[in-house]
Amino acid sequence: MGKIKIGIVGTGYIGNVHGRIFARDDRVEISALYDIILERAEMASKAVGGKVCSSRDELMANCDAVLVCAPNKTHKEIALHAIAEGKHVFCEKPFTIGAEDAKELRDAANSSKGVFQVGFNRRFAPVYQKLRELLNSNRPHSAHIKMNRGELLNPEWTGDVNVTGGFLYETTIHLFDMMRFQFGEITELNGYGSQHEYPELDEFSIIFKFESGFHCTFASSSDASWHFPFERIEVFCHHRTIMTEEMERLHDSKGIDPNFDTHSFHMFEKEEKWGYVQEDRAFVDAILNETPPLVSADDGFRSVEIVEAVYSAIRSGESVRF
Template sequence: MNKVIVGVIGAGRIGRLHVDNLQKLPSLEVKAVSEAYLNEELKLWAESQGIGLLTTDTEIILQDPEIMAVFICTPTDTHAELIIRAARAGKHIFCEKPVSLSLEKTMEALRVVGEEGVLLQVGFNRRMDPNFRRLKQLVEEGELGAPHVVKITSRDPQPPSEAYIRSSGGMFMDMTIHDFDMARYLAGSEVVEVYARGANLIDPVFGRNGDIDTAVVTLSFQNGVIAVIDNSRQAVYGYDQRVEVFGSLGSACADNCRPTTVELSTAAGITRDKPHHFFLERYSQAYIDEVVSFSAAIQLGETVICGGNDGMQAERIAKAAKESLETGLPVQLPLQTEVEAC
């Protein structure tokens, strides 16, 4: 089977992570990387990775006939335009979340993807986490009966920088959007009502930038499932990522991942390792597996694990959560026809 030749657009932290992972996979080959802001550190990194071309010109990647797929790892406000340009160039697309901060721009990008007949995978990598995939399998196999409640805890170990907060799109679009996607994934249905409460309890920097650092969101689904999500920008003990699905025949929980499973019991108490400290550790395998899945979708004609419509629906929920937070009222979310996009 021929390799998938790839171009990566954006060489920040997440772009370099993807390149590092792509280089480990025999089914893919990174031919070129584009980055608007080149420096000596990036040049040395590209050389160490054996990248043949490091450029500031994205168009070189889009117009290269050998490159079959692009990874979009740039700031969110550039995603939709790059998706459109890549689709019109005939490239399959992997794009980090969210597709955009505007539903109108997202829908336009998905429309072009559908017209051009290329694949689009959105980077909700948590779907590929082995623990959460096992929960999904249990739900699909009926082991839990009819799902009733999905509970998601997602708490960062420390707040991001103020510069990041200013450009993030807010907690719901930046952080909770992963949990909105996970709730849809496990509930197997669409959200019809969103109710959000939030506060500034950690650092006034969030409030100064019109954001919150603590939130609880309740989602009601068309099939009757209720989801409860709690978020915090600072869990002093580590990166807290837990999910439970409760159903008519039982419940299943995915606990935090830790450096070891050792539990020490003494007269002084019982201790075990704290959770992994950050998302790069916690979801290291998920980042690899989502790329493997994308490659298989291209080579074998399989459906992507998380497509354009999934990205759009998560954005719709995030927008509704922000409206609910501002009004103090539940927000009804009418069912929307899926945009035709892979």
């Protein structure tokens, strides 16, 4: 088999991150780039190679696998196009906006022969791999989770709810997926939200209950600050607290022992520390080995379902049961 030909749709920030990573993988070649702003594709091509295409059709004709790296609201249409052309698809988060679209894309992805992987990079980040390893031997009882941002200004469209689908789709969805990865399926949630800085709900407090009996609180603000750690999971087990700090480190403290272990990941290069390198490698592995992707369309669908349930709980003032 020759090299897998990769096409990138949307060559902004994350398109270039993936482009640089795939450009270093001998099993693939970057063959095609498409962006509605032609100069962006031209710039990316200088850095990572690939034919600059003037349409999505031209891109499809020049690749085996498509990376969907354009803003949120475009994901469904681009991903469906790629599936219809028989391509493998790597779709950045959010999977889609809205439960109906999520169902449509999930069904299309599940009936396609190609690999379909969703860009929940954090699952591959060493800090969250370590947390999962520790939770294998320490049953978690409850947790407190936080995921904040300092602004919705960069890129500019992150403040436009018509493009993002809402702050929960843009940012918080990462840790909604992470909860499923670490703690299993959610059965019930209750949420409160308010609006302050932006023309949408921008501050959230949520309580989740899980199939296993596990439960947690979750805070997420889009207009707090980038104060470290903007992202943190504190898990409480039997006489044990395990706490993550962004992708940087994990503290593991046992009972009344005044010492605690720290696992630090700050020496990793950013693209590996955040799991991008590993998720891209896993995508190629799944294509070559014909194995299921590690983050599936069903995972994408479930993450959208959780976002929708939180918005619905806030609107109705009632808890949502799955």
